[in-house]
Amino acid sequence: MFDNTDLMIPGPDGQLSVRTRGIEKSRGKVAVLVQGANVSGQAGYDFKFEGGTDYSFMDRLATRGVGSVTFSIRGYEKSELNSDPLSVQTEQAIEDLAAVVDWLGSEGISTPHLLGWSWGGRIAGRYVESNPDRIDRLILLDPALGGGQL
Numbered sequence: 001m002f003d004n005t006d007l008m009i010p011g012p013d014g015q016l017s018v019r020t021r022g023i024e025k026s027r028g029k030v031a032v033l034v035q036g037a038n039v040s041g042q043a044g045y046d047f048k049f050e051g052g053t054d055y056s057f058m059d060r061l062a063t064r065g066v067g068s069v070t071f072s073i074r075g076y077e078k079s080e081l082n083s084d085p086l087s088v089q090t091e092q093a094i095e096d097l098a099a100v101v102d103w104l105g106s107e108g109i110s111t112p113h114l115l116g117w118s119w120g121g122r123i124a125g126r127y128v129e130s131n132p133d134r135i136d137r138l139i140l141l142d143p144a145l146g147g148g149q150l
Helices: 041-045 057-063 090-106 119-130
Strands: 005-011 014-021 030-034 067-071 113-117 138-141
Touching (some): 005 090, 014 057, 113 119
Antiparallel strands (some): 005 014, 014 067
16 A cells, blocks of 8 residues: 555664654654564564555555554564674663654754553663653553563
8 A cells, every 4th residue: 555665774783773753744643563482573564465554563554644664673574683692682672762853853853752562662662761852652462471481
C-alpha cells in the first residue's frame, strides 16, 4: 500500500537496518516501533505476503497520518553485529534504540511516539526511564518486563 524507505544508519556496534513509512507526510507525528525478541521490527510491524492485504501495522499508521520507523536490533535482519552475539541484551538494544531516536532528531523529529512489543516493551520502557523528554508518548504492547534477560 505504501512505499518503504529502507536505509542503514550508524549504530553503536555497526550499521542498523531501518525502515520508514510516511514520515515525510506525517507533520511530525511519528512512531518508533521497537521489535520483540526473535523477530525484526521489519518482519513484526510490516508483515506482508503475496496475495495478502491489510497486515502491515506501518501501513495502518500511515493511512492515519502517523509516520512510522522500525529497525532491527544489532544482529537481526540486516543490522550489523561486530561483537559476540551472546552479548546482545536489553542494554545493547536500548543503545540501538537511542541511535534511532538520535537519527530521527537529526531529521527534524525531536519527540516521536514510542511503541514496544514484548521484549521491545522492556527496551522502550527502560529507554524512557532515562530519556523522558525525548519521547512524546510511550505505548507498551504486551511488554516483557520481567523474564530471563538481565
